[in-house]
Amino acid sequence: MRQTTITAEDAAIAAGFERFYELLRRLTPRSELSLTAASTLRRLERSGPHRLCELHAPEGVSQPAMTQLITRLEKEGLARRGSDPDDGRAVVVTITEAGREAVARRREGRTQALAALLEQLPVEEHAALVAALPALDHLSDLLAS
C-alpha cells in the first residue's frame, strides 16, 4: 500500500468530514433499515440486480452476513432472490417495489431533516455546498472504481 502525503488542507477536509459524518448519522432516522441494508438496497436500486457474491465485498461485510441480510430483506418483501440460468450456483438479488419505497422513505426523512438545517444557512454557504456537489460525486466514483 503506497503512502500518500497528507497536506494540511487534506487534514482540514478530513476533520470537516469527520464532524459531518456524525451529523449525517444523527440526521438519519433510526428506521426500519440497518446501515448495510439501506446501502445494499440503494445499490440494487441504482445499478440493478446483482449476484450475491457481488454485493458483500463492496458493502464491507462477509458473505454469510450478506446471505442473512438478503434473507431478512426477502422476508420483509424488500428484495427478491432469483436464479441465473447460466450458473446454477448463483443467486441474483433484485429490489422489489416495496424496497424502492423503503429507500425513498428513508431518503425523504433525511432530506426533510437536512432541508430544515439548510434553510438556516447563509446563502453563500448554501451556494458553496451546491458548488461542492460535483466533487463529492467524483470522490464517490473514485472509490467505487
Place this chain on the structure above:
Amino acid sequence: MRQTTITAEDAAIAAGFERFYELLRRLTPRSELSLTAASTLRRLERSGPHRLCELHAPEGVSQPAMTQLITRLEKEGLARRGSDPDDGRAVVVTITEAGREAVARRREGRTQALAALLEQLPVEEHAALVAALPALDHLSDLLAS
C-alpha cells in the same frame, strides 16, 4: 414538527450527501471502535468530561447502552468513570490518554484513505471542497445546538 419546504436544490444536496455518507462509511477502517464508541470518545475529547446522562441522548442511544459502552471503554482503558462531589448519583466520564490516541489513530486512518482520493481530484473540485468546509461546520453546529 414544522414542515420545511424542500427545494430541488435541497434534494440534490441530500442525494449527494447520501452517496457521500456511504463513501465515508467505507473509508472508515473497521477498527477497534464502534460508531457510537468513536463518536462518544470524540465528544469527550472535544468538549471535556461529561456526566453519563448527558451522553446518551446526543449519541442517539438508550441510557443502558451508554452505561454499557462506558463500561467497555473503561475496560479497554479508553475512558474513566469519576464521581461528582456535588451529586452522589452522577458518574462523570473522562477520556484517557489511550482514548485520545485511539481517536487519533482512527482519524489518521480515515485521513490517509481520504487523501489518496483527494489527490486524484481536479484542482477546482478540490478547491470547491475546501470552500464548502465552513458550511459543513456550520451545519454541524446547527444540529448540535
Place this chain on the structure above:
DNA sequence: TAAAGATGCATAAGGCAGTGATATAAAAAT
C-alpha cells in the same frame, strides 16, 4: 471425460452492541 480444484451460497455457533423493563441509591419536592 473423470477427478480435482475453485466458486457461490447456506448453515451453525458464538460475540458484540443495541433494546425495554426494572432495581437501587441519591437528590429534590411536598
Place this chain on the structure above:
DNA sequence: ATTTTTATATCACTGCCTTATGCATCTTTA
C-alpha cells in the same frame, strides 16, 4: 419525613455481525 424524581446499573432479549464449515455447481486439467 415521606414521596417523587433523577442518575445509573442490571437483566433478559434481539439484531446483525463474525469464523468455520458444508454442499452444490462450475471449471480446469491429466
